[in-house]
Amino acid sequence: MAETDQKTPLSPARRWAAAAVLLLANFMNLIDITIVNVALPSMKNELAAPPNLIEWIVAGYTFSFAILLLPAGRMGDLLGRRKLFVSGIALFTAASLVCGIAPGIGTLVSARIVQGVGAAIMTPQTLALVPRLFPPEQRGAAFGLFALTAGLASVAGPIVGGVLLTADIYGLGWRPIFLVNIPLGIAAFIAALMLVPKGEGNRKLGIDKVGIAIAAVATLALLFPLVEAPSIGWQVWMYPMVIAAPILGWVFIRWQRHQEERNAPQLLPMRLLRSGSFLSGSLLNAALFTAVPSYFFTMALYLQAGYGLTPLQSGLTTTPFPLGVLLASATTGWFGSRWVRWRVMGGGILIATGFAGQLWAIWTMGDTISWWRMAPWFFFGGFGLGNTVSPLFQVSLSAADSNDSGSASGAVQAIRQVGISFGIAIMGGIFFGMLGGAEPGDHEAYRGAMMSAIGYAMVIASVVILTPWFTPMKIERAKD
Incomplete structure (x- = not known):
């Protein structure tokens, strides 16, 4: 298949088609994290697995993914980002097949670890390829779409997982949650070879x-x-x-x-670590993601264990959030690279508004979940997230030159992954600590636990609002 040289200009249609491939791969990785949680009870029953091994279905993926993000990003700089991207897709897809046909828990855990390796190889290349595909004035819109895929995946995982489990396709139970990656992975692999421009990398950077x-x-x-x-x-x-x-x-x-x-050779060049833009953008992004995924983690527990909603019903309750992110992706395209500091602060205010409104909704709902009472605040939060993540990506990655964009992308996403894990531990700890020994269905106990967890999220939203006043928050001159 034809490959495009790194210096060949791309038509607008080709740019966005290539970006769609990157977004598909990114979405496939992100949704695979959330969709598995829904199916863990079914896996435990069918495979007769002990709790510690069931836990490693999630933990094994998380560890291999997080540990390899930074070196995989640097390897993209060395060997070529498209080469690493398609290799990661191939490995992720093959591992998904093994997960879907795994005869026992040992095979499943091993395949999940390999799946995390594939995700780590392909994920840093997605953001690193954006400066190659788009001129500076269009990168805001592209990064906004990456924020959209994150928002969609966080909500779509439980919905898709619930649908697949309920459908029980051909009596396969939980296995289709992995097998669905096969056609998506094959399509992404072929499309990447056709549409994503080839770059040879710079082997002089060394390992x-x-x-x-x-x-x-x-x-x-x-x-x-x-x-x-x-x-x-x-x-x-x-x-x-x-x-x-x-x-x-x-x-x-x-x-x-x-x-x-x-x-x-440096794994993470010191010029990035000295950059105020790289540090402020990546660390604030990580801080934000200590709150958002853990918010949906605790919200799922609140809705399902506290009020008896199914995973599908729980996911549908939160659908206004990705709708807000979707609308934000349009506004970030219009903003481009302008008013970055004010967009981060404004996004933080919207996120805080969403959390505060959710506190009010939970406090006033009583014993019945009201979708209409919660929906506006999910929407505000999603709209705020979409308007915050895009400029933070722009700020962080603008500090990298053409030799270091893979390393910068891997570092940003590795730091964010650490933030996610911190958030789950802290916010989950607050939630379960307040819950104590309450039984499922204890509305008052679950309401109090959820409100306490949202209190932590409000603190993080305040950090997002205030930080741009005190730290560098600007897009540096592109170094292509």
Whole structure:
């Protein structure tokens, strides 16, 4: 199939067609995280698996995905981003097939780990390819669509999972939640070869093997307790890992500085770590994502365990959120790269409004869930998220030059993944702590737990509103 050289200009139609392929792959990865949670009880029953192995269906994917994001982004810089992108799709799709036909829990967990590896290989390339596809004035619209896919995936996962489980296609039970990736993955693979421009990468950048090892150990030391704690509680052995994680992070930065001084390969170039735009954009994005996914995690528990809604009903209750993100994707295209600071602050205000409105709705609903009372606040939150994430992506990735966009993309998404895990641990801890030993269906207990969890989300929304006043929040000159 024909490949486009990196310097060949692309027509507008070709740009957006290629972007659609990237968005499909990104959506396929993101929805696979949320859709699995719905099916865990069915997997446990069919496979007769112990709770600790069932937990690893989620944890194994999370670890392999998060640990490899940064090195996979850098490998895209070295070897070519399209090459890594299609390789990741192929591996993710093959692993999905193995998940769907897995005869036992061991095979399923192993395939999920490999699936996470495939997702980690392809995901950093999606954002890194945006500067290659679009001129600076159109990148805001493209990044807005990535925010849309994140919003859609967070809500669509439970809905699609509920539909597939209820349909019980050919008596396959939970297996179609993985098998549905097969046609999508094949389509994305073929379309990527046809539409995504080829780039040879820059092999002169080299491979920082020591940096990869330090980053992997630091990420695992931080994520392992955060992912395990919500299910088994905080154990004594977790605390040394949490303490070691920032120390290893410091060692990693020192090593990168050492590599820079001797003009040796760097996994995460120091020029990015010195950039106020990269740090402010990526860290604020991570802070935001400590609240949003954990908000939907606790909301699902509130609606399903607290009020008896099915996964499908729970997912449909939250559908105004991705509708808000969808509308925001149109406005971010119009804004382009203008008024970044004010857009982040305004988005934070809308997110805070959505959380505050949800507090009011939960407080006043009593013993019956009212979709109409909750819907406007989901919509406000989604609209705010869409208007916040796009400029944060623009700010972060504008700091990278053409040799480092994969590394920057991998770092942004790795930091965000750590933020998600932090959020689940913290917000989930607040929720379960307030819930205590309450039985499912105890409306008052679940209402109080959900309101307490939203209180944490309100704090994060306040951070999003205030941070642009004190930190660099600008799009740097593109270095293509």
